[in-house]
Amino acid sequence: MKKILAALFLAIFTLSANAQMTALPSGGNKRASVYEQVGLTDITIHYNRPHVNGREGQIWGKLVPVGYVDQGFGPSKASPWRAGANESTNITFSTDVKIEGHLLPAGRYGFFIAYDPNECTLIFSKNSTSWGSFFYKEGEDVLRVKVKPIAADKSVEWLRYEFTNQTTDAATIQLEWEKLIIPFHVQVDLVDNQLTWFRNELRSEKGFTWEGWDQAAFYCASHKINLDQALAWTDTATSVGFGGNRSFVAWSTRAMVLDSLGRSADAMAAMKKALPYGTLNELYFYARGLTKTKQNKAAFDAFKIAYDKFPDEFLSNAGMARAYSAVGDYKKALTYAQKALVQAPNQPNKDIVTKMVATLQQGKDIN
Structure with missing residues (x-):
């Protein structure tokens, strides 16, 4: 009898060990x-x-x-x-x-x-x-x-x-x-971790197009870190093989990196390559940034490229108003502002241009 009980106990124990039921901890x-x-x-x-x-x-x-x-x-x-x-x-x-x-x-x-x-x-x-x-x-x-x-x-x-x-x-x-x-x-260490992520991801499928290289370089330029490698990344981003050679974004990122390295002349040369490839929005807001830092001649040239590429549109006319205002020709600036006022796509933009017109009529800079 004892041998039978022992055998049953062993069998039950083995089953329990191999088939535990779900239960609360x-x-x-x-x-x-x-x-x-x-x-x-x-x-x-x-x-x-x-x-x-x-x-x-x-x-x-x-x-x-x-x-x-x-x-x-x-x-x-x-x-x-x-x-x-x-x-x-x-x-x-x-x-x-x-x-x-x-x-x-x-x-x-x-x-x-x-x-x-x-x-x-x-x-x-x-x-x-x-x-x-x-x-x-x-x-x-x-x-x-x-x-x-x-x-x-x-x-x-x-x-x-x-x-x-x-x-x-x-x-x-x-x-x-x-x-x-x-x-x-x-x-x-967020910065070091971010750079590690970039270096790893650029070895994956994300490194097959210019956008990944550009994003990594832009992060470095924005934080003024790892600039030598960032410049090498822009070489790839702006290359023909990766498709960024005709990208305003890729060339402008390269300009940012060069500027962060203190190479101002090279940065301006990179931006000259960027400008022909810009959209209207890209060109307008790039030029707008130049007016805010009082780089008025460079701003005029960028606004003019946008106007020639996208003639007689709201932003191109608004841009030329700012361009002429930047160089002190308020009368000519007013003619472009009035054109832009008619083309304003919504009330907020109309309010902005209305204020521009009033300021130019007073002989004041709208920038």
Whole structure:
């Protein structure tokens, strides 16, 4: 009989191990994850959410012990808190980041906290697969930082992680539970990450046309970084083989890069190549930018190219009004402004040109 029972037990155990039924996690602690992109960096936290469950005042310093403790199981005799429940909490960064100003390489980490009411120690461990913190080893720590816990205004029933105070290149990650918040600041190198993305993507199908090379170069020119490589990127963008040799955008980006390098004469030469390929909008707003910086002769030439290429249209007439006004010929500017007024496509544009006409009639510059 005992042999029969033993055989049945073995059979049932084997079936159970191979065909586990879906059930709530141990203790009802919900599995959860939170994801945010900070800059171009993907940050994901996987954790289990314990709840207060009527234990107000018994969480911090009691259920979550102070410092490091012997949990009575596993090899670790000095374990931090698992920063959640059940399995160890994991946090993944797709790029290198700085945690509270300290560099942490890209990767997946086990996340632990040595709680203290005055100053908590946050631990990022290369061991991200062990259960809880029973197998914690200090030698596997990649980074430790200290942060001050903050009292919360309202109690949080289920432990949660939130991203707050977000900017283009930083965020604060907060563990919130009961009436306590444990925050830490994450900073990313957005510019370096962006350049890395560009370099990788230009080796993919996005590098088969001029637009990708131009976008990368324009970013560098706008931020005045990586200019030598950006200039090489504009060589590709404006080449015949990549199709940008007849693009106003590609040539004007090259001019921006050259100007950022202090090569003004070369920048002007690049813009001369750009102008014949411009649309009416491109030419008008380029020339408009020149009037704002008082480059009146260059602005006149650009407005004239737009007018000759797109004669007697609203923007070309408005452009010539600005062109003649820039060189002080208000009488001739007025004739073009009056033409533009008749052609205004909508009320906002009509209001703008009406004001231009009135200003020119007073003998004043409309730029």
